[in-house]
Amino acid sequence: MDDNGxxxxxxxxxxxxxxxxxxxDAVRGVTFSVRRGELFALLxxxxxxxxSAMEVLEGLAPAARGAVRVLGCDPxxxxxxxxxxxxxxxxxxxxxxxxxxAETGRxxxxxxxxxxxxxxxxxxxxxxxxxxxxxxxxxxxxxxRLDLAMAILGRPEVLFLDEPTTGxxxxxxxxxxxxxxxxxxxxxxxxxxxxxxxxxxxLADRLAIMHxxxxxxxxxxxxxxxxxxARISFELPEDSREPVPDIAGTRASVTGRxxxxxxxxxxxxxxxxxxxxxxxxxxxxxxxxxxASLAEAFHAVAASAGSPADDDNAKDVAA
Amino acid sequence: MSAxxxxxxxxxxxxxxxxxxxxxxxxxxxxNRLALLNAVxxxxxxxGSLKSFGGLGASGAHDFGAMLLTGLTAFALLIAxxxxxxxxxxxxxxxxxxxxxxxxxxxxxxILAGTAAPAIAIAWAQIAVAAVAAVAxxxxxxxxxxxxxxxxxxxxxxxxxxxxxxxxxxxRTVQLAQVTTMPALWLPLVFSGLLFPLAMLPxxxxxxxxxxxxxxxxxxxxxxxxxxxxGGHRLGLAATFSAAVIPVLVLTAWIAAAGWAARxxxxxxxxx
Numbered sequence: 001m002d003d004n005g006x007x008x009x010x011x012x013x014x015x016x017x018x019x020x021x022x023x024x025d026a027v028r029g030v031t032f033s034v035r036r037g038e039l040f041a042l043l044x045x046x047x048x049x050x051x052s053a054m055e056v057l058e059g060l061a062p063a064a065r066g067a068v069r070v071l072g073c074d075p076x077x078x079x080x081x082x083x084x085x086x087x088x089x090x091x092x093x094x095x096x097x098x099x100x101x102a103e104t105g106r107x108x109x110x111x112x113x114x115x116x117x118x119x120x121x122x123x124x125x126x127x128x129x130x131x132x133x134x135x136x137x138x139x140x141x142x143x144x145r146l147d148l149a150m151a152i153l154g155r156p157e158v159l160f161l162d163e164p165t166t167g168x169x170x171x172x173x174x175x176x177x178x179x180x181x182x183x184x185x186x187x188x189x190x191x192x193x194x195x196x197x198x199x200x201x202x203l204a205d206r207l208a209i210m211h212x213x214x215x216x217x218x219x220x221x222x223x224x225x226x227x228x229x230a231r232i233s234f235e236l237p238e239d240s241r242e243p244v245p246d247i248a249g250t251r252a253s254v255t256g257r258x259x260x261x262x263x264x265x266x267x268x269x270x271x272x273x274x275x276x277x278x279x280x281x282x283x284x285x286x287x288x289x290x291x292a293s294l295a296e297a298f299h300a301v302a303a304s305a306g307s308p309a310d311d312d313n314a315k316d317v318a319a
Numbered sequence: 320m321s322a323x324x325x326x327x328x329x330x331x332x333x334x335x336x337x338x339x340x341x342x343x344x345x346x347x348x349x350x351n352r353l354a355l356l357n358a359v360x361x362x363x364x365x366x367g368s369l370k371s372f373g374g375l376g377a378s379g380a381h382d383f384g385a386m387l388l389t390g391l392t393a394f395a396l397l398i399a400x401x402x403x404x405x406x407x408x409x410x411x412x413x414x415x416x417x418x419x420x421x422x423x424x425x426x427x428x429x430i431l432a433g434t435a436a437p438a439i440a441i442a443w444a445q446i447a448v449a450a451v452a453a454v455a456x457x458x459x460x461x462x463x464x465x466x467x468x469x470x471x472x473x474x475x476x477x478x479x480x481x482x483x484x485x486x487x488x489x490x491r492t493v494q495l496a497q498v499t500t501m502p503a504l505w506l507p508l509v510f511s512g513l514l515f516p517l518a519m520l521p522x523x524x525x526x527x528x529x530x531x532x533x534x535x536x537x538x539x540x541x542x543x544x545x546x547x548x549x550g551g552h553r554l555g556l557a558a559t560f561s562a563a564v565i566p567v568l569v570l571t572a573w574i575a576a577a578g579w580a581a582r583x584x585x586x587x588x589x590x591x
Contacts, residue, residue, distance in 0.1 A: 058422060080426070084331070088422035094415030098350045099343060110339020111425045113331035147419075154424075 005033030006158055006189045007040075007057060012066035014052050026052035028213035029066070034206075039180070039190040041200040044210035045302050050193040051091055051162055053210070057191065058088050058160050071158060084113040087156030089147050091163045091193075097136035101127060101146060104135060105153065112154040121149040124179055126172075140167045148176065152183065159183065161192045165199060177202055197295045211301050221294050228292035228300055230266035232273060234259055235285035245276045258286075266291055336425045340433025344407065348437045358403050358441050362394035363449070369513060384459030385544040390513055391449045392471065392540050393533055395442035396479045397504055403438045404483035406496045413492065418588040427587075435480045443472065463546025464559040471539035474570040478532045481577035488584040507533035512541075518550065532573045535566030542566075 012030045017023035027049045034040040042050045055061045056068055059075030059082055068075060075082045095104045105118035115121075122128045125145040130138065138146065144167055151159060161180075165173040173196075180203055184190060194200055200207050201221045208218040217224045235257045236242065244252050250263045263269040270289050277284050329335060348355055369390040370383070411417050411434060420430050453459040462468065482503050490499040510517070510528035517528050528534055541547055542559045554562060 060421065080424070083424045090415075090419060090422060092415055093419035093422070095419060096343065096347050096411070096414060096416055098347050103343060103346060107339050107343035108423065110330075110342070111336045111420075111423045111429075113424060115330070150419075 006036045006071060007034040007191065008067075008069045009033065009053075009057070010067045012053060012056060012068055013064045014049070014056060014061065015064045016052075025213055027056070030208075030210070030213075030215050032208055032215065032218060034189060034191060036189055037184065037187050038205040039184055039192060039203050041204035041207035042191070042193045042210060043197070043200055043207055043298060044193075047212075048210040049213040050210055052213075054160060054162050054191070054193060058086070059083065084154065085156060086158045086160065087151040087154055088160045089151035089162060089164055091166075093147055095135050095143075095146065095150075098134060100132055100134055101138070102131040104146065105131075105149070108150045108153055114155060115153050116155055118153070121153045122146075124152065125149045126175060141169055141172050144168055145172065145176070148179075156188065158189045158191070161190060163193055163195060165194070165196065173199075197293075197298055201294050209298060209301050211304070216301050216304075217297060222291075225292045225294045225297050228296045229262035229264055230269075230289070230291045232261040232263065232266070232270060232287075232289040234273075234287045237283060237285070240282060242280060242282065245273060247272045247276070331424075333426075333429055336429050337433045337436065340420070340425060340430060341436035344434050345437040345440075348403075348407070348441075354403060354406065358399040358438065359445070361398050362391055362442075362445055365394045365398075366390035366449070382460060382545055384453035384457035385541070387457065388446070388449050388453050388459065388544060389537055389540040392446050392475070393508070393511060393513055393537055395445050396475050396536065397508060397533070399442040399445065400435075400438050400476060401479040401483050401486075401503065402496070402500050403441075404435055404480060405486045405490060405500050406493050407434055407438070408483060408487035409490045409496055410493050412487065412586060413589050415588065421587055431480075431484065435483075439476055439480070442476065446472065459544070462544050463554075464543050464556055464563075467539050467543035467559065467563055470563070470567065471536050471543060474567065474574065475533075475536035475539075478536075478570055478573045478577060481574060481581050482532065484581035484585050485577055488581070488586055491590070503532075507531045510534060511537045512549075513537055529565070530569055532570070535569040538566045539563055 010031050012027055013025065014027040015023050015025050030049070030053055032040070042053065044050045052061075056063045057070060057075060059070070059079045062076045070082050071085055073082045075086075099107065101122065102118060105122060109115035109118050119128060119131070122131060125148050127142060127145055127149060130142060135143065135146065144164065148161070148164055151161070164180075165176050168176060177199070180190060180192075184203075190203075192200075192203065204221055206218070206220055207224060208215045209224065210216070217227055229251075236244075236259060238257065240257075244254055244259055246252075247261070247263075247269055249265060250261045250269055253260045253262075261269060261273065266289060273284075276282075348358070366387055369386060408417075411420075417430065421427070425433070450459075486496075486499050486503060490496050508514070510520075510531050511533040512528070517525050517534070520528055529538075538549065542554070542562055546553050546555075546559050548554050548558075548562055
């Protein structure tokens with residue numbers, strides 16, 4: 001484990017309810033670290049334990065077991081030291097509906113040690129023109145952006161974003177991504193949870209996929225995607241009598257004339273396939289070769305059933 | 320009108336954070352006209368109506384000004400502080416505001432203090448205005464022991480802020496606050512000595528009445544303003560201090576109990 005990480009998490013466990021059979025282990029031994037200036041994404045199905053883990057990193061809840069350090073401190077017990085250096089955007093948080101956007105900003109700024117100007121923060125999320133509007137009159141997407149503006153108001157070194165773009169229209173989501181990339185460029189470390197795999201693919205330096213309270217895949221988006229086989233598909237010519245080629249290390253499946261090859265090594269497999277086709281003067285129709293996507297890796301995890309003992313407790317999984 | 324509009328603290332200080340939260344809460348109270356009217360008008364109206372009850376008069380405070388001021392203190396604590404704060408805390412919790420505020424630099428205590436500050440400011444301002452009016456219009460005599468007034472106000476306010484936090488914990492919606500606040504509004508009021516003299520009660524029941532949270536506030540205010548003991552006879556300055564010991568102990572016990580309960584049961588986010 002990287003001891004110089006801005007965030008280090010070792011064997012984190014979190015439990016709801018009582019001990020014994022009635023309780024529920026939301027996080028079951030999670031270990032990872034986040035380096036300065038990178039974006040680390042936590043992915044997972046509903047109930048996988050992402051938010052439960054985030055809440056411990058944010059200092060909102062103590063860990064049942066394990067060690068968590070954020071900027072070298074225990075985020076729960078040394079809350080005052082940590083909080084002035086981090087920003088948090090909850091999955092569900094609220095501001096008083098009867099305050100205006102600007103009044104909300106002034107209130108939040110008043111609680112911070114070194115806030116940036118409220119107008120600047122509102123401008124960063126494109127809410128400057130809504131400063132005089134009551135929070136109750138904002139759209140859902142605008143409220144999410146106000147929440148983000150408040151999270152970055154204190155110029156945090158570490159930013160926790162729990163599903164920051166849920167409910168945003170595609171344009172707002174794109175602008176939020178730009179803002180997050182700007183913050184990363186300025187040296188901010190970001191921990192992000194998201195349901196959108198393209199968001200993780202777009203932003204994450206490294207990510208972890210959680211399932212039933214555990215991390216089941218971790219690495220760069222490309223590394224995690226590579227845990228699934230690459231795919232080559234093509235159609236054999238109508239008059240072909242050729243059997244499907246037998247290439248080492250591949251699994252072939254045939255539907256009509258369409259052949260799908262799955263392989264861990266895309267390039268050698270593809271080379272072998274094309275050599276085979278050339279030697280037989282075959283024209284492969286609809287030829288398509290691509291590495292596995294993050295989405296495929298994710299869905300493979302989500303589809304894998306846990307052990308029966310796990311399922312008893314997994315109340316929210318795949319809800 | 321909000322508390323904390325005048326601050327000399329700098330960013331990063333506790334007082335600065337409380338002032339920022341209090342200012343926002345003050346704006347919210349200002350925009351919630353019904354709650355504002357309740358908090359401002361009701362205590363004065365109810366205190367005025369005490370004239371028709373025999374409580375304080377029969378217990379020796381023949382002075383109408385002292386009765387009015389004591390009654391107003393009681394109603395301000397019950398309505399402007401207690402009732403108002405239960406609804407404010409429940410509203411902020413259900414709007415997920417408390418949950419959001421807890422992610423910032425403000426501590427739990429600072430969040431509660433900021434939320435409570437405007438209500439406390441209204442209550443204390445009412446009492447101050449009533450005191451001036453009682454002196455100017457009703458010819459209130461100088462207090463027998465002025466030092467007991469801040470004791471009554473500060474301890475009484477602390478008790479009812481903490482009771483509001485405990486009540487908020489068992490109140491799921493703002494509407495339900497009308498029901499959940501009933502016990503802590505009516506029992507202490509009925510047995511406070513404001514409506515009828517506690518001497519009318521049989522012995523064990525009187526002890527119970529004296530252990531309720533509003534009774535010691537009324538006793539301390541009566542001692543402070545008129546120097547009259549529970550029986551009605553006037554005490555010297557030293558005797559008013561010793562008579563104040565038990566009410567102060569009762570209030571301190573309530574602060575400890577309600578503080579413990581609030582710490583144990585107060586919820587920062589809606590129950591799922």
